[in-house]
Amino acid sequence: MAEYHKRNRVLHCTDIVKTFSSGETEVKALQSVNLDVYQGELLMLVGPSGCGKTTFVSVITALLGFDSGRCIVLGYDLSTMSDQKKTAWRGREIGFVFQAFNLIPALSAAENTALPLTISGINKTTAISRAKEMLKAVGLESKKYVLPGNLSGGQQQRVAIARALVHRPKLVICDEPTSSLDHESGQMVMELLKKLTKEHGVTMIVVTHDNRIYRYADRIAHMEDGRIIKVEENR
Numbered sequence: 403m404a405e406y407h408k409r410n411r412v413l414h415c416t417d418i419v420k421t422f423s424s425g426e427t428e429v430k431a432l433q434s435v436n437l438d439v440y441q442g443e444l445l446m447l448v449g450p451s452g453c454g455k456t457t458f459v460s461v462i463t464a465l466l467g468f469d470s471g472r473c474i475v476l477g478y479d480l481s482t483m484s485d486q487k488k489t490a491w492r493g494r495e496i497g498f499v500f501q502a503f504n505l506i507p508a509l510s511a512a513e514n515t516a517l518p519l520t521i522s523g524i525n526k527t528t529a530i531s532r533a534k535e536m537l538k539a540v541g542l543e544s545k546k547y548v549l550p551g552n553l554s555g556g557q558q559q560r561v562a563i564a565r566a567l568v569h570r571p572k573l574v575i576c577d578e579p580t581s582s583l584d585h586e587s588g589q590m591v592m593e594l595l596k597k598l599t600k601e602h603g604v605t606m607i608v609v610t611h612d613n614r615i616y617r618y619a620d621r622i623a624h625m626e627d628g629r630i631i632k633v634e635e636n637r
């Protein structure tokens with residue numbers, strides 16, 4: 403039995419449709435997406451290029467609107483929220499990890515990690531102290547004063563993970579977190595994401611093409627042509 407809590411639904415999407423139009427052309431990026439995601443699980447979203455993965459994670463984090471369907475995320479019905487509420491909600495409840503770590507070169511690991519807190523108005527001393535705790539959780543306590551350029555790719559991604567989690571979001575979206583890493587660093591990053599999911603009760607949705615990391619998923623949602631065609635339990 404998986405360790406996540408099937409009763410606590412973090413995401414509930416039904417019949418999500420999203421069409422992009424430019425001039426005469428229309429692209430049905432999401433045709434009718436249905437998906438439930440539960441608290442504390444690591445769900446991987448996989449599928450061929452262009453099948454709609456980025457569009458879907460943009461919709462569920464309220465970065466992109468949708469045409470029809472229902473999308474409840476962490477108890478919020480996204481179709482009824484104002485843009486201002488969406489921005490505040492996203493900053494508070496969601497963390498993002500990207501393929502390109504997007505660290506600021508002139509800031510130390512601790513300062514980079516602290517950014518979401520300082521941006522939200524928390525004073526610098528408190529922010530740095532919480533950032534250091536988070537760096538400890540990702541195994542980088544000794545690198546807290548080091549600049550990103552002096553860290554390996556795997557270490558930079560661990561700083562990016564610390565930054566994504568420092569404000570204690572309930573949902574973390576990881577977009578190809580291992581694809582710019584070598585095999586060993588990729589496995590370490592996935593071990594870490596899995597551990598943080600279980601220890602902090604956070605829910606992770608990992609978009610990936612990297613089948614070497616599928617074994618870290620609790621479930622794998624397969625997407626094709628704007629639909630989720632299959633969700634597998636990973637035993």
Ligand SMILES: Nc1ncnc2c1ncn2[C@@H]1O[C@H](COP(=O)(O)OP(=O)(O)OP(=O)(O)O)[C@@H](O)[C@H]1O
Nearest residue numbers: 422423429430431450451452453454455456457458
């Ligand atoms: N802003 C946009 N305007 C027009 N079409 C778009 C836009 N964004 C995405 N699309 C189209 O929507 C479809 C789904 O794209 P999406 O980026 O969600 O796929 P993906 O599965 O994330 O692909 P990849 O794995 O290559 O990142 C594609 O046909 C894409 O060309």
